[in-house]
Amino acid sequence: xxxxxxxxxxxxxxxxxxxLHNAQLELRSGxxxxxxxxxxxxxSTLMKIxxxxxxxxxxxxxxxxxxxxxxSPRQAQDLGIGIIHQELNLMxxxxxxxxxxxxxEPRKAAGLLLDEARLNANAAEIFASMHLxxxxxxxxxxxxxxxxxxxxxxxxxxxxxxxxxxxxxxAALNDAEIAELFAIIDRLKAEGVGIVYISHKMDELKxxxxxxxxxxDSEYIGTVPAAETPVDKIISMMVGRALxxxxxxxxxxxxxxxxxxxxHLNRGTVIRDVxxxxxxxxxxxxxxxxxxxxxEVARAIFGADRRDSGDIxxxxxxxxxxxxxxxxRAGIGYLSEDRKHFGxxxxxxxxxxVVLASLARFTGPGGLLREAAMHDVAARxxxxxxIKTPSDRQEVRLLSGGNQQKIVIAKWLLRDCEVLIFxxxxxxxxxxxxxxxxxxxxxxxxxxxxxxxxxSELPEVLRLSHRIAVMCxxxxxxxxxxxxxxxxxxxLATLRGDTANHNKQSKPAxxxxx
Amino acid sequence: xxxxASTASVSIGSKFSGAHRLLAFASLIIxxxxxSLASPNFMxxxxxxxxxxxxxxxxxxxxxxxxxxITGGIDLSVGTLMTFCAxxxxxxxxxxxxxxxxxxLAAIVAGAASGTLSGTFVxxxxxxxxxxxxxxxxxLKGLSLVISGxxxxxxxxxxxxxxxxxxxxxxxxIPGLPIPNGVLIxxxxxxxxxxxxxxxxxxxxxxxxxxxxxxxxxxxxxxxRWKIAVYALSGSICGIAxxxxxxxxxxxxxxxxxxxxxxxxxxxxxxxxSLSGGRGTIIGTLIGALIISVLANGLxxxxxxxxxxxxVTGSIIILAVYTDILRRRRL
Numbered sequence: 124x125x126x127x128x129x130x131x132x133x134x135x136x137x138x139x140x141x142x143l144h145n146a147q148l149e150l151r152s153g154x155x156x157x158x159x160x161x162x163x164x165x166x167s168t169l170m171k172i173x174x175x176x177x178x179x180x181x182x183x184x185x186x187x188x189x190x191x192x193x194x195s196p197r198q199a200q201d202l203g204i205g206i207i208h209q210e211l212n213l214m215x216x217x218x219x220x221x222x223x224x225x226x227x228e229p230r231k232a233a234g235l236l237l238d239e240a241r242l243n244a245n246a247a248e249i250f251a252s253m254h255l256x257x258x259x260x261x262x263x264x265x266x267x268x269x270x271x272x273x274x275x276x277x278x279x280x281x282x283x284x285x286x287x288x289x290x291x292x293x294a295a296l297n298d299a300e301i302a303e304l305f306a307i308i309d310r311l312k313a314e315g316v317g318i319v320y321i322s323h324k325m326d327e328l329k330x331x332x333x334x335x336x337x338x339x340d341s342e343y344i345g346t347v348p349a350a351e352t353p354v355d356k357i358i359s360m361m362v363g364r365a366l367x368x369x370x371x372x373x374x375x376x377x378x379x380x381x382x383x384x385x386x387h388l389n390r391g392t393v394i395r396d397v398x399x400x401x402x403x404x405x406x407x408x409x410x411x412x413x414x415x416x417x418x419e420v421a422r423a424i425f426g427a428d429r430r431d432s433g434d435i436x437x438x439x440x441x442x443x444x445x446x447x448x449x450x451x452r453a454g455i456g457y458l459s460e461d462r463k464h465f466g467x468x469x470x471x472x473x474x475x476x477v478v479l480a481s482l483a484r485f486t487g488p489g490g491l492l493r494e495a496a497m498h499d500v501a502a503r504x505x506x507x508x509x510i511k512t513p514s515d516r517q518e519v520r521l522l523s524g525g526n527q528q529k530i531v532i533a534k535w536l537l538r539d540c541e542v543l544i545f546x547x548x549x550x551x552x553x554x555x556x557x558x559x560x561x562x563x564x565x566x567x568x569x570x571x572x573x574x575x576x577x578x579s580e581l582p583e584v585l586r587l588s589h590r591i592a593v594m595c596x597x598x599x600x601x602x603x604x605x606x607x608x609x610x611x612x613x614x615l616a617t618l619r620g621d622t623a624n625h626n627k628q629s630k631p632a633x634x635x636x637x
Numbered sequence: 638x639x640x641x642a643s644t645a646s647v648s649i650g651s652k653f654s655g656a657h658r659l660l661a662f663a664s665l666i667i668x669x670x671x672x673s674l675a676s677p678n679f680m681x682x683x684x685x686x687x688x689x690x691x692x693x694x695x696x697x698x699x700x701x702x703x704x705x706x707i708t709g710g711i712d713l714s715v716g717t718l719m720t721f722c723a724x725x726x727x728x729x730x731x732x733x734x735x736x737x738x739x740x741x742l743a744a745i746v747a748g749a750a751s752g753t754l755s756g757t758f759v760x761x762x763x764x765x766x767x768x769x770x771x772x773x774x775x776x777l778k779g780l781s782l783v784i785s786g787x788x789x790x791x792x793x794x795x796x797x798x799x800x801x802x803x804x805x806x807x808x809x810x811i812p813g814l815p816i817p818n819g820v821l822i823x824x825x826x827x828x829x830x831x832x833x834x835x836x837x838x839x840x841x842x843x844x845x846x847x848x849x850x851x852x853x854x855x856x857x858x859x860x861x862r863w864k865i866a867v868y869a870l871s872g873s874i875c876g877i878a879x880x881x882x883x884x885x886x887x888x889x890x891x892x893x894x895x896x897x898x899x900x901x902x903x904x905x906x907x908x909x910x911s912l913s914g915g916r917g918t919i920i921g922t923l924i925g926a927l928i929i930s931v932l933a934n935g936l937x938x939x940x941x942x943x944x945x946x947x948x949v950t951g952s953i954i955i956l957a958v959y960t961d962i963l964r965r966r967r968l
Contacts, residue, residue, distance in 0.1 A: 427855060451857025465855050468848035470915045479845065480856035482838055490837035534856065 127152040127187065127317040128173070128204075128286055134181030135168055142168045146182070147343040148336055150286065150317040155308060157320045157328045157349060160338035160361055161553030166321050169338070170288045173319075174206040175199035205279030206288040211271050215264025220246035222263050223278045249277045253307050269300035276307065287311065288319045293327060294550075297413040305331055323553065325354050337361055362555040373589050373605040379403040380438065382573040383455070383542045385424060388433030393419045395597040397433075401542065401573040406564065408588025409577040411616050415594040417577045418460060421544045425457040426450045437542075451480060456535030460547035460577070462524070466531045469520035473512050474501040476519050476530050480538045504533035508563065525556025532563065543567065544575045549583065561587060581609050660960060661908055661924045668928065672935035679938055686816065688927075688934045693802070693819035694719075694882045696926040698897055699904035700830050701874035703922045706905055707834070708867050709847040709914025710766035714755060714773035715875050716897030720890070721777040722748045722879030727790030727889035730798065737797050745876035751777065752872020756865035778895060785891040792887050802884035819881050823923075826877060831919040833870070843867050847914025903950065904929055907957040928953065 128150040135143040143165045150156050158166045171177045173184070175193040183190050186202060193199050199206075213222050220243045221228075229238040229245065246259035255273055263271055272292060279287055293301050308318060308331055320332060328335060332349035337360040344360050384400040393416050401407045409417045423430040426444040435444050435453075442453045450457070459465035467476055478485055478497050485493045485500075501515035508529045512522055519527055528548060535543055545564065549557045564587060568574050578584045584591055591603040593615035601615040672679040698715050705712040722744040730740035751773065758769035792798040801818060808815035834840035842863040845853045854860045883889045908925030910917025929950055936946045 425855075447855050448857045448859050457855060459855065464849070465851050468845050468852050468915075470848040471845065475841065475845070479853065480858070482841060482858070486838040490833075490839055492836055492838055492841060494836075538857070 126150070126185070129185040129188075130169065130173065130182065131185070132182040133169060133172060133179050133184075135172060135177060135179055141341055143172075143179075144341050145343060146338065146341070147346075148173075148319070149346070150319060151333075152285065152317050153312050153315045154333040155312060155318045155320050155331050157322065157332035157335045158338070159322070159328070159335055159357065160344075161555055164338040164361070164553075165341040166338055167290065170206065170290065170319060170321065173199070173286070174204055174288060176206075200282045200284075203283055203285040204288070205282055205284035205286065207272065207275045207279060207290065207292060209290040209292075209294065211268070211275055213263045213271055213274060216262060218260050218262055219257060219266070219274045219277075220259035222274055223249065223259075223281050245281075246277065249280055253277060253280070254310065255307070267300070268295040269297075269303065272296070272304070273307070280311075284316065286317050286319070288321075290321045291323070292320070293322065293324065295413075301327070323551075325357070328357075329354070339363055358554055361553070374404065376402040376405045376589060379405065382438060383424075384436040384439070385420075386434045386436070388420060388423055388435075389431045390419060390423055390428065391431065393597050394423060394430070397594070397597075397599045399592055399599065399602070401575060403573055404568050404571050406568050406574045406576060406587050406589045408584040408591040409575055409594070410581065410584045410591055410612050411594035413579065414596075415616065416597040417594050418546055419597075420594070421457060421546055421575065421577060424450070425455060425544065427457065451538060451540070454539070454541040455544065456480075456538060456540035456542070457544045458528075458531050458535065458546060458548060460550055462527050462531060467519050467527060469527075470518060472516045472518055473505065473510070473522075473530055474498060474515040477501045477504055477515075477533045477537060480534050500537060501533075504536065508533055509559070523553075523556070524551045525553065525559065528552060528556075528560060529563070536567075540572070542573045542575070544577070546577045547579065548576060549578075549580075581612060584612070585609065661921060661928065661957065664957075665924055665928050665931065668931050668935065672931065672938065675935075676938045679935060684934065684938070686820075688930050689820040689823075690802075690817050690885075691934065692926050692930040693817075693823040694878055694885070695897070695900050695904060695929065696823045696923060697826050697874060697878040697881060698901040699908075699922045699926045700826055700919055701871040701878065702898070702901040703905050703908075703910055703917055703919060704830070704834075704843060704867050704871040704874075705766070706902075706910050706912060707843050707847045707914060707917045708864060709850065710759060710864075710868075711770065711902070711912070712755065712868070712871060713767065713770040713898050714751070714777055715871075715878075715901050716899075717774050717777040717781065717894040718748060718751050718872060718875040719879040719882060719897060720894030721751065721781045722876040723883035723889035724781045724785050724790065724891055726880060726883055727792065728784060730792060730795045731790050734794060737795055740795065740798070741801075741880060744880050745873045748876025748879065749869045749873040752869040752875070753865055755872070756868030759868065760861035760864040774895070774898065781889075781891040781894070785889065787891060789891065790889040792883065792889075799884050799887050802881045819885065822877065822881060826874060827919050827923050830870075830874065834919060839863065839866055839870070844915060847911075847916070849915075900929065903954050906954055909957075909961065925957075 126149050128148070130146065130148040133143055133146040146165060146169050148158070148169065158170070160166050168177060172179045173193065175196045175198050178194060184193060185191070191202060193202065193204070214225070217225070223246050224242055229241040230236065231238040243259040250257050250259065253273070253276070255277070257270065257273065263274055266274070292304060296304065311318060322328060328349055334346055335349050335352065335357060336346045337344040337357060339361060347357070379402040381400045382403050386398045388394055388397040397420055399407070411417050419428065422428040424435060424444070426446045426449050435442055437453050442449070444450045444453060463469055468479065474497050478500060485497050487493055498515060504510065505512060505515060510526050510529045510533070512526060519530055548564070549560050552560065564574060564576065576584070576587055585607070589605045591605065591607055591612060592599060593601050593603065593612055595616050595618050600618040603611055603615070678684060698719060701715050702712050725747040726740045726744040729735045729743040730737065755770055755773050758764045759766050804818045805815045806818055806821060834843060842853065842858070846860060846864055850860055882893070904925035905917070905922050906912065906925070907928055908918070908921030908923070910921060932949055932953065933946050936949065937943070
C-alpha cells in the first residue's frame with residue numbers, strides 16, 4: 124500500500140510549552156491508524172496541524188508523496204482531510220442536510236434561492252453510501268449523540284475526504300452504537316479512506332485498528348501492528364513503564380455498619396423504585412448501559428435533581444435532602460462525570476477549588492478569608508494526592524484530567540465526607556493516572572469511607588467493586604458480589620421490563636450478604 | 638507563568654485581566670499626555686479636579702455594576718436605582734425633615750433592598766439577569782416619578798447635604814489640595830469593594846459564581862444566598878451614587894438616571910472585566926471610568942463638538958474589547 128499522508132519531524136511550540144517535537148505519522152490509504160498516548164502527549168496537537176487548525180513550526184507534510192502546506196481548515200478540506208472533533212460542532216436547530224452543506228448550499232434561480240430539494244437529495248445520497256437510515260430533514264438537535272456523530276461523518280465525507288480524523292468518537296456511545304460506527308468505518312476503509320483514530324479504549328483498538336502509533340511527552344515513540352502487539356506492550360510504550368494489574372481483595376463488610384441507605388427512590392421514568400445501601404469501608408460498583416439511570420440515582424441522592432419519592436438514611440437516621448447543601452451537610456460528596464461543568468471552577472486556581480466546599484471554615488471575622496490557612500491545606504493535599512502542579516495558584520484548566528480529578532477528590536476529602544459518590548472517575552484520564560485514582564479509591568475505602576463508583580467500563584467496575592449494583596432502564600436489576608463475571612453483569616444490565624421486577628426479588632438477597 | 642502566579646498574592650483574577658489593566662492604564666496615561674500637549678489648560682489643577690469630580694458618580698455606579706458582572710450577570714437598573722435612592726433621600730430629608738444621617742442611611746438601605754429584590758428574581762425565580770434588571774430599571778424609574786410627583790426634590794432644608802459631594806475634607810486638612818468629597822468617596826468605595834472582592838468569602842463566591850455556578854452549587858454551597866448578597870451589595874453602592882449625584886445637583890431629579898447604566902457598563906468593559914463572568918477588578922473599572930471622563934473633558938477643551946464625544950467613547954469600547962480578544966488569541 125502507498126502512504127497517503129506522511130508527517131515528518133513535526134515540531135510545534137506554544138508560549139512556554141513544547142507541544143510537539145519530531146512527531147511522525149504515516150497513514151496508508153484504507154487503514155485505521157490508532158493514535159495513542161496519555162493526555163497531553165501531543166496527539167490532538169498533531170491532528171490539529173494535519174487538519175489546518177494549527178500551523179506547524181517544523182517538519183513537513185506529504186500528501187500522496189507531494190509536500191503540501193495546510194494553513195487553514197478550509198485548505199485541509201480542499202485537500203480531502205476531514206476531522207471529527209470530540210465535541211461535535213453541529214447546529215441543533217438545523218436539519219441534518221443543512222448541517223452537512225452549511226456554507227455550500229445548492230442554489231437555484233440564478234443563485235438567489237436555496238435549492239432545498241437538491242440539498243436533501245445530496246445528503247440522502249451520502250447517507251445511502253454509509254448504509255445509514257436517516258431522514259436528511261430531521262433537525263439534528265433531536266438526534267442521539269451517536270446519530271449526530273454520523274451526521275458529522277457524513278459532513279466530512281461530503282468534502283470527498285480521503286483522510287478522516289476521529290478524536291475519541293466512542294466516548295459517548297453505547298455498545299450498539301459503537302457497532303454501527305465500526306461498520307461504517309469498515310466500509311470507509313474498503314473505499315480506501317485513511318482513518319486516524321484517537322482513543323483511550325484498548326479493546327476498541329484491537330477490534331478496528333490496523334496499526335498503532337504511540338506518542339509520549341510530545342514525542343513519537345513508535346508504530347506497531349495492532350493485532351500482533353500485546354496490550355501491555357502498548358501501555359508500556361504510552362507510560363514509559365510496565366503497569367501491574369491489581370485485583371481487589373474483597374474485604375468482608377457483613378458486620379460493618381451501614382452508612383448510607385436509600386429506600387424506594389423514584390423519579391419519573393428514569394428512576395424506578397431503587398433501594399440500596401453502602402457499608403463503612405465498602406466500594407459499591409454501579410454498572411449498567413448508558414442511560415440506565417445510574418447518574419440520575421446519584422444526583423437524586425445528592426439532591427442535585429428533585430426526586431418524586433424515596434427516603435435516604437445516614438447511619439439509620441432519615442435525612443431530608445432537597446438540595447446539594449443538605450447532602451453535603453449530611454456527609455455525602457458527589458464527584459460528577461463532567462468535571463469541567465459540574466466539578467471545578469476551571470478559571471480559578473487549585474487552592475480555591477480545593478477549599479470551594481469548605482470556604483466557610485477558612486473565613487474569619489467580617490467574612491475575611493484566611494489565605495495562609497487555605498494555602499497550607501491546599502499544599503497538604505497536593506502533597507498527599509501527588510497532584511502535579513507548579514503551585515497552588517495554578518489555574519486548574521491548565522492541569523491534566525487526572526490532576527483535575529484529584530483536585531475534586533481533595534475538595535470532598537477536606538469536607539470530610541463519609542460517603543463519596545464517584546461518577547465515571549476515570550473518564551478522559553490516561554492509563555497511568557487511572558491506576559493512581561484506583562489506588563486512591565482503595566485507600567479511601569480502607570480509611571472507612573463508604574464509596575459508590577459509577578462506571579461504564581466493566582473491567583473498572585470489576586477491579587474496584589466489593590459489590591456491584593446493576594441497573595437497566597431506571598430499575599435496579601440486581602446486586603452481585605465482587606467476584607462476578609462480565610457476563611453476569613451484562614445479563615442484569617440488559618434485563619428489561621417485567622423480567623427485571625421478577626428478578627429483583629431474588630437477586631439482591633444473593634449479593635446483600637445480610 | 639508560575640512567577641506571575643506566585644507574585645499575585647491576593648489577586649485571583651486571571652493573568653488576562655492583569656495584562657488588560659496594564660493596557661487600560663497605559664491608554665489612560667497616553668490620553669493624558671496627548672491632551673496636555675494639545676492644550677495647556679488640561680493639566681491645570683482645577684481641570685484635574687473637575688475630571689475627578691465628573692468621574693465620581695459614574696465611577697461608583699461602575700463599581701456596583703462590576704460586582705454583578707463578575708458573577709456572570711448584568712445589571713441594567715443601576716442608573717434608575719441611583720435616582721430612586723436620591724428620591725428616597727429627598728423624601729426622608731425634605732418631605733419628612735429628618736436629620737442628614739437618616740437620609741444617607743435611607744438611600745443606602747433603599748439601594749440594598751432593590752438589589753436584594755433583583756437578586757431574588759435572578760437567583761430564586763431564575764429570571765435571566767438582563768430581563769430581571771430591565772424590569773427593575775423601568776419599575777424604579779416609574780417609582781421615582783410617582784414618589785416625587787415628577788418634580789425635583791430640593792435639599793435646601795438640609796444645609797450639610799451639598800457637602801457630601803462638593804465639600805472637601807482633604808482640602809480642610811491640606812489647604813493646597815482641594816479634592817472634593819465626592820472623589821474621596823469614590824476612592825473609599827473602590828478600596829472597600831476591592832477589599833471585599835479579593836479578601837472576603839463574599840468576594841470569593843462572586844468570582845466562583847461567575848467561573849462555574851453549577852460546580853459551586855454541587856459543592857454544597859447556597860449559591861442563591863450568595864448571589865442575592867452580591868446584588869444587594871451592588872444596590873447599596875448605587876445608593877451611595879444616588880447621594881453623590883443628589884448632593885452635586887442639590888436636588889433629586891426623578892427624570893434622570895436612564896442611560897447612566899450604559900456608561901457604567903462601558904467603564905467596566907474598558908477596565909477589562911469579562912462580560913461572561915469570573916474575572917474582573919475594581920481598579921480596572923476605575924481606570925475605565927477615568928478614561929471615559931478624560932476623553933470627554935479633553936475633547937471639550939479641544940472644542941470638539943459634544944456629539945463627537947460619544948462617537949469616540951463608543952469606538953474606545955470596541956477597541957478595548959478587541960485588543961483583549963487579540964491578546965487572548967495570541968496566548
